[in-house]
Amino acid sequence: MNIRLLLTSAPVDKAEIEEKTVIVIDVLRATTSICAALRAGAKGVIPTAGPGEAGEMRAKLGGDAVVLAGERNGVRIENFELGNSPSEFTADAVEGKYVVMTTTNGTLALSRANKGWKVITAGLVNITKVAEAVGSEDRDLLVVCSGREGHFSIEDTICGGMLIHRLASLRKGELELNDAASLALLLYRTNQSSIRQAISQGEHARFLASIGFERDVEIATEVDSMPVLPILKDGRLVASE
Ligand code: MLT
Secondary structure, eight states: OEEEEESSOOOOOHHHHTTSEEEEEOTTTHHHHHHHHHHTTOSEEEEOSSHHHHHHHHHHHOGGGEEEEEEETTEEOTTOSBOSOGGGOOHHHHTTSEEEEEOSSHHHHHHHSTTSSEEEEEOGGGHHHHHHHHHTSOOOEEEEEOOBTTBOOHHHHHHHHHHHHHHHHHTTTOOEEOHHHHHHHHHHHHHTTOHHHHHHTSHHHHHHHHTTOHHHHHHHTSTTSSOOEEEEETTEEEEEO
16 A cells, blocks of 8 residues: 655645545644534535635525534634534534535645545544544555645644554555655654644644633544544535444
């Protein structure tokens, strides 16, 4: 299995990914919140580029069927029901509804990589579920770390490294890695006994703590606490069995 990891999201060539499974990671917080929404019974999460497109999607699907969620600069977008804290995605808020979501980095990364043979979202909260799903298939992977506004982020890279670590044991070591994937694996292995601490010291976690979202970092670093497999189907992330 060949694994190419991108340390930040960038437009990807359709020809490169149409035969690959793409895994998009945004630990803080989009791909954690996507798991939370699906676990709480949302029918699906529809990633959109911006608030305007999200509003159009609501008009198309009907107001009662949709909850708008997302952030800019970490805080809830005006006139949206939900922000991007995983704890907001309760059954009361989202059960039976589509969550139309727009975030600064996570949904952007998804839109850039949505032409993969299969597209899955991953965080620490569903890492084993994702590893088991892709580890049982003989298909090459593109792992996209969303990063932060074009820059490397420690939380997404550790998560990518953890995924590769899990795959190395599931597939008994037979992996071919690009240098970024090797770096992610090394970063994970160096920090594996103190993942939360390493992530909490990172730029994005410090920013979230500074605006009152410290608890979100704790939720996002609870490994395997939301074992759901979000797969993109017809533009919607749905929970796969
Ligand atoms: C993003 O997609 O940029 C993030 O999820 C930002 C955040 O809500 O912390």
